[in-house]
Amino acid sequence: MKNIETRHWTFLGLFVCIGLVMLIDVKLDIPVSAQTRKMYDFIDTLPAGSVLMVSFDHEASSLPEIRPIGLAILRHTFSKGHRLIGVALLAEGTVIGYRLMLKTAAEYGREYGKDYVYLGFKPQYIAAILSMGESIPRTFPRDYLGRPYEQFALLREVDNYDDITAVISITDGSLTTHWMEYGGARYGVRVLSGMTAAMVTTFDPYVASGQMHSLVAGLRGAAEYERLINREGGGERGMLAQTTAHLYVIGLVLLGNVIYFRSRRKRKPG
Amino acid sequence: MWELEARFVLSMLWHYVAVTASQAAPWFDADKLPALIAALISIIIVLYTTYHRSSREKFKMREIAGLKAVEEAIGRATEMARPVLYTPGWGGDIQRPTTIASMNFLSHVAGKTAAYDCTLVYPTHDPVLMAVAQEVVRESYARAGYPDRFRSENISYVTSSQFGYAAAVDGIISRLKPASIFLLGTFEAESLILAETGNSVGAIQIAGTDSTIQLSFFIVACDYTLIGEELFAASGYLSGDRSILASVRAQDILKVLIGLLLVIAVIWSTIDALSGHAGSGWWSF
Amino acid sequence: MSDPATIIAGLLTLAILSFLYRDNPIYKMAESLLIGVSIGYTLVIVWTSTLMDLLFKPLFSDGQYALVLPLVLGLLMFGRFLAKTSSLSRIPIAVMIGSGAGVAIPVMLEARTLKQMSATVTPLITESGFPDVSAIVVIVGVLTTLSYFYFSREHKGALGTSAKIGTYFLMIFFGATFGYTVMSRMSTFIGRMEFLMTEFLHLGG
Amino acid sequence: MDRKVALGVCFIFGLVMFAQYFSQHPAARSVNQAILEYWQIIFAFTLLVGVVSVFKNNVVQIRRGQDRSYRLITLAGLVAMPFLALIWGIKADTPFMWTFENIQAPMQSTVFALLAFFVASASFRGFRARSVPAAILLLSALIILLSRSAVGTFIFPQMTEVADWIRHYPSMSARRAILIGIGLGSLTTSMRVILGIERTWLGGGK
Numbered sequence: 001m002k003n004i005e006t007r008h009w010t011f012l013g014l015f016v017c018i019g020l021v022m023l024i025d026v027k028l029d030i031p032v033s034a035q036t037r038k039m040y041d042f043i044d045t046l047p048a049g050s051v052l053m054v055s056f057d058h059e060a061s062s063l064p065e066i067r068p069i070g071l072a073i074l075r076h077t078f079s080k081g082h083r084l085i086g087v088a089l090l091a092e093g094t095v096i097g098y099r100l101m102l103k104t105a106a107e108y109g110r111e112y113g114k115d116y117v118y119l120g121f122k123p124q125y126i127a128a129i130l131s132m133g134e135s136i137p138r139t140f141p142r143d144y145l146g147r148p149y150e151q152f153a154l155l156r157e158v159d160n161y162d163d164i165t166a167v168i169s170i171t172d173g174s175l176t177t178h179w180m181e182y183g184g185a186r187y188g189v190r191v192l193s194g195m196t197a198a199m200v201t202t203f204d205p206y207v208a209s210g211q212m213h214s215l216v217a218g219l220r221g222a223a224e225y226e227r228l229i230n231r232e233g234g235g236e237r238g239m240l241a242q243t244t245a246h247l248y249v250i251g252l253v254l255l256g257n258v259i260y261f262r263s264r265r266k267r268k269p270g
Numbered sequence: 271m272w273e274l275e276a277r278f279v280l281s282m283l284w285h286y287v288a289v290t291a292s293q294a295a296p297w298f299d300a301d302k303l304p305a306l307i308a309a310l311i312s313i314i315i316v317l318y319t320t321y322h323r324s325s326r327e328k329f330k331m332r333e334i335a336g337l338k339a340v341e342e343a344i345g346r347a348t349e350m351a352r353p354v355l356y357t358p359g360w361g362g363d364i365q366r367p368t369t370i371a372s373m374n375f376l377s378h379v380a381g382k383t384a385a386y387d388c389t390l391v392y393p394t395h396d397p398v399l400m401a402v403a404q405e406v407v408r409e410s411y412a413r414a415g416y417p418d419r420f421r422s423e424n425i426s427y428v429t430s431s432q433f434g435y436a437a438a439v440d441g442i443i444s445r446l447k448p449a450s451i452f453l454l455g456t457f458e459a460e461s462l463i464l465a466e467t468g469n470s471v472g473a474i475q476i477a478g479t480d481s482t483i484q485l486s487f488f489i490v491a492c493d494y495t496l497i498g499e500e501l502f503a504a505s506g507y508l509s510g511d512r513s514i515l516a517s518v519r520a521q522d523i524l525k526v527l528i529g530l531l532l533v534i535a536v537i538w539s540t541i542d543a544l545s546g547h548a549g550s551g552w553w554s555f
Numbered sequence: 556m557s558d559p560a561t562i563i564a565g566l567l568t569l570a571i572l573s574f575l576y577r578d579n580p581i582y583k584m585a586e587s588l589l590i591g592v593s594i595g596y597t598l599v600i601v602w603t604s605t606l607m608d609l610l611f612k613p614l615f616s617d618g619q620y621a622l623v624l625p626l627v628l629g630l631l632m633f634g635r636f637l638a639k640t641s642s643l644s645r646i647p648i649a650v651m652i653g654s655g656a657g658v659a660i661p662v663m664l665e666a667r668t669l670k671q672m673s674a675t676v677t678p679l680i681t682e683s684g685f686p687d688v689s690a691i692v693v694i695v696g697v698l699t700t701l702s703y704f705y706f707s708r709e710h711k712g713a714l715g716t717s718a719k720i721g722t723y724f725l726m727i728f729f730g731a732t733f734g735y736t737v738m739s740r741m742s743t744f745i746g747r748m749e750f751l752m753t754e755f756l757h758l759g760g
Numbered sequence: 761m762d763r764k765v766a767l768g769v770c771f772i773f774g775l776v777m778f779a780q781y782f783s784q785h786p787a788a789r790s791v792n793q794a795i796l797e798y799w800q801i802i803f804a805f806t807l808l809v810g811v812v813s814v815f816k817n818n819v820v821q822i823r824r825g826q827d828r829s830y831r832l833i834t835l836a837g838l839v840a841m842p843f844l845a846l847i848w849g850i851k852a853d854t855p856f857m858w859t860f861e862n863i864q865a866p867m868q869s870t871v872f873a874l875l876a877f878f879v880a881s882a883s884f885r886g887f888r889a890r891s892v893p894a895a896i897l898l899l900s901a902l903i904i905l906l907s908r909s910a911v912g913t914f915i916f917p918q919m920t921e922v923a924d925w926i927r928h929y930p931s932m933s934a935r936r937a938i939l940i941g942i943g944l945g946s947l948t949t950s951m952r953v954i955l956g957i958e959r960t961w962l963g964g965g966k
Contacts, residue, residue: 006881006884006885007470007881008575008576010877010880010881010884011575011877011880011881013880014744014876014877014880015877018741018744018745018748019748019752022745022748022749022752023752023758059431059432059433059868059872060860060861060864060865060868060869061432061433061743061865061868061869061871061872062743062869062872063746063865063869064742064743064745064746064747064749064750064869065739065742065743065746091596091597091600092431092860092865092868095852095857095860095861098852099852120604121600121604122604123600123601123604123605123800123803124605124796124799124800124803126365126796127796127797127799127800130792130793130796131793131796131797134789134790134792134793135793138793141608142608144851145851146851172459173361173458173459174361174458174481174483177666180666181662181665181666181667182662184666185662185665185666185670186662186781196739196742197735197736197738197739197742198459198483198735198736198738198739198740199483199739200735200927201482201483201728201731201732201735201736201927201931201932201935202481202482202483202732202935204927204928204931204932204935205671205674205932205935205936205939208674208928208932209670209671209673209674210674211666211670218738218739218742219738219742219745220738220908238742238745238746238749241741241745241748242738242741242742242745242909243909243911245737245741245744245745245876246737246738246741246905246908246909247909247911248880249737249741249879249880249883249905250902250905250906250909252880252883252884253883253884253887253898253901253902253905255884256883256884256885256886256887256888257887257888257889257898260888260889260890261889297783297785297788298782298783299782299783299784302661302665302781302782304665304669305661305664305665305669305781305782306661306782308664308665308668308669309660309661309664309778312660312664312947312948312951313951316948316951316952320957330707331706331707332705332706332707332708332709332710333709334706363655363803364648364651364652364655364961365651365652365654365655365656365658365659365799366655366659366946367655367656367659367663367945367946367947367949367950367953368942368945368946370652370656370949370953370958370960370961371945371949373960373961374958374960377960397803397806397807397809397810397811398648398651398802398803398806400810400813401632401635401644401648401806401809401810402648402961405645405961405962405963406960406961406963408963409963423813423817423820426813426814426817427810427811427813427814428590428814429589429590429593429594429597430593430594430597430807431589431593431594431596431597431864431868432868433589433867433868433869433871433872434589434590434593434594434864434868434871436871437571437585437586437589437590437867437871438586438589438590440574440586440871441578441582441583441586444574444577444578445578459740459872459875462740462875462878462879462882463871463874463875463878465878465882466878466881466882467878469885480942480945480946482728482732482935482938482939483732483736485729485732485938486728486729486730486732486733486736487733487736487882489729489886489897490729490733490882490883490886490887490897491878491882491885491886497704497725497938498704498938498939498941498942498945499704499938499941499942499944499945500704501945502942502945502946502948502949503706503945513952513957513958514952514958517948517949517951517952518706518707518948519707520948521704521706521941521944521945521947521948522705522706522707524944524947525701525704525705525940525941525944526705528668528672528701528940529698529701529702531672532672532675532676532694532697532698533694533698535672535673535676536675536676536677536678536679536694539676539677539678540678540679540680542678543678543680543682544678544680544684553672553673553676554673554676555665555669555670555672555673560858560861560862563862563863564862564863564866565866567863567866567867567870568866568867568869568870570867571867571870571871571874572870572873572874574874575874575877583827583830584829584830584833585867586830587830587831587833587834587837588833588834588837588863588867589837589864589867589868589871590834590837591833591834591835591836591837591838591840592837592838592840592841592859592860592863592864593837593864593868594811594814594837594838594841595837595838595839595840595841595842596841596860596864597807598807598808598811598838598841598842599841599842599845599850599856600850601803601804601807602804602842603845603850605800605801605803605804606801606804609797609800609801610801610804621794624798625797625798625801625802626801628798628801628802628805629801629802629804629805629806630805632802632805632806632808632809633805633808633809635809636809636812642762642763643762645762645763645765645766645962646762646765646766646769647802647805647806648766648802648961649766649767649769649770649773650769650770650773650795650798650799650802651798651799651802651803652770652953652961653769653770653771653772653773653774653777653953653954654773654774654776654777654795654798654799655777655799655950656770656774656777656949656950656951656953656954657773657774657775657776657777657778657779657781657950657954658777658778658781659946659947659950660778660947660950660951660954661778661781661782662781663942663943663946663947663950664943664947666943667939667940667942667943667946668939668940668943668944668947671936671939671940671943672940674936675933675936689925689928689929692929692930692933693929693930693932693933693936694933695933696929696930696932696933696934696936696937697933697934697936697937697940698937700933700934700936700937700938701937701940701941703937704937704941721934721937722893723892723893723896724930724931724933724934724937725934725938726893726894726896726897726900727896727897727900727926727930727931727934728900728930728931728932728934728935728938729897729900730896730897730898730899730900730901730902730903730904731900731901731903731904731923731926731927731931732931733897733901733904734900734901734902734903734904734905734908735904735908735927736879737879737883737905737908738908740875740876740879741876741879743869743872743873743875743876744873744875744876744877745876746869746873747869747870747873750866
């Protein structure tokens, strides 16, 4: 019973801390990391009109963290005049990806079919990744709204990964490993990624080994990217709440240890 | 019988290599040569440890912390008359070797729950896993001599949605209050949701996964955690199954080879750097 | 006043959050709804994107008769509906397990083992000729942690020391991962709070 | 008998999938493609089996009067989605997508958001420096947490560099070793499966 109560106090504390902080609107100033800059530079220096694939490999549940990252990257690619093919390897990313692409494309006056296409969702991601390496039109005979592949000028130039400069996997899990392990190892596709902060340590070895080109991670990465492209998109707004939550967790870890060492001292006489 | 089959595999592979080597580029992808050589070496080592008698008999596995607790965990559930919950996580499918390792472990756990007449609940996100787990558990119950204690509805598909699955398993945990929870397989973000809920009902929790990131949560929240490869070795240790032990042995031999190769390559590259000419780079596969 | 969609989403959000206190009828209701709707969702998605697009359309309208084979394999799964024919489902399962294992061998070797090995190989001295501490740490870390996973012998003596150092490396990794992950977990909650406070309750922000 | 057939099928498909990996030949590629489609199709049929079992379990419980209203809610959701999809389709701005975006997705996000709270309770309980390894775990987590929270640099100016170094060297080396280990475990498991030594998935037995 005591256990339950302590647990509830830790919950309540978090709720109160975040709630209070969010009532105040303060922006924090943050420096841009080398990781984020590498991704930015890559997209920035590609020749205009390069074809990139964006894969929405996330669930609807991580939208709060994923959306600012996706917005920043899509805005950047469209503003540089690159062309985009959107896919989703998790069903729930489908409609999110669709809305994000339509929204950002409209901001830059890009035309569907010519500058970007959304192919929608394919289940069984490993199969889908491998299958696109053989043939994208066979994997996606129609676009998201059911129109045939050949109808679009952009897609007539694209048969498989050979015709694509890089894949940007927007992810909240380890699905991107499959992009590298199956897409990269098998078909030599270049993989970039925008991901939740939780996934960074998972992908570090892949960045170090060159299997992943670069990554943008978490709200912080989104905030950094927003600074680079000079557009606000929600990344910067959450930073203060983030910091508070962090301090709260640090406080809990320390408090837990204080309690532990005190109780130990009491038990050991002398 | 299986030795014959093994020989057949080898001859097939040999044939394949011979054919591919003799033909021009399209049949064999030269970039994959290191992987092919590594695969052939591994196959030979696995076949050796599996079928070579002396290598089989000498081998005794070291203890893995947490595996001793398996028996205790099931015993505890029996004493408290509460169920055992086993779930393989949301990240895996049957094509994944980790899932096969988890099935092995499940088979052992099911044998025990059958013998102790303890309820085993297995919720999963994948209908294929449900189908396979039903077979595995049914057979384990039959082998333990209690086929009538098997309830197929306890091995159930809940939903494919990640957090739908997490919500459902959380619900099951807080209602059934299992005495022991096994979280073994490929987990994603749901790992800590399940582990903390399990902790709140006071269950003993044994976790194990190949998702490196979730390991950190299991280490913090569970009583025992099998780290990566330990999950593959675990079922060999538990069941004493010769073939699994043999492949654990093969993994160890490969590990030594990898270690040696790494040391040689690092020394080589250091000498290259010292002598000033840029690396020969034979180690970049 | 918010639109009905926001009110529904807001109430359901609160219903799920109520689980933090304890399991209760409101959470149970939301949970049941989530399970039902999400199964229905998956069913629809798989029906349209797999059964229709990959099987029925190409098989029946485009005449790709080779697809009869996966159709039969799929139908064998239905054998599970009767106890007598239940073992037929082993064949499609064998297809998945066998081919999964077949592709896993080279993929695991190449992506997990070989690539990680070659990335570990760097000279132990810097360009200016001094020992490179970071490179030494990496090679020591990889070797000692690998030795922790050595199962053939008890961890005593030299192997014991090495495995123990490996454990320390593992702990550094787990701690660091946890530290990095906290940020991400908080973002999701912050996102939900933002929805609750600005869209649902119209507070602040 | 059927067990032998299953083992044979497993062996053949395993070998084919293994072999095709090493080839760029169009024939090998299309075999690969075909088998990958088989996975998806078999999964789809199995999903139907799974849904039928969910349906059956719920109906049985409703008959027994267990949790009747909750079971009815589940069934209603399960039936409603295909029904909505059948009538109005599943693209953006249909009732099907509306339900997904306003009922399913918010609940899923919130279950995910529960994690923040569980991270808090686990941090309080799980990081006590009981032993040397536990102390290292604690220290490493604290350094990373501090470095990510603006305050770290106040305490110690090089905090970010220290954290990055930990992440890129000692932490990554351990992860590499874990990955290599998992690679090896997966490798031998897969070989056992193809060779038919591993038969637990068939229910085991010799």
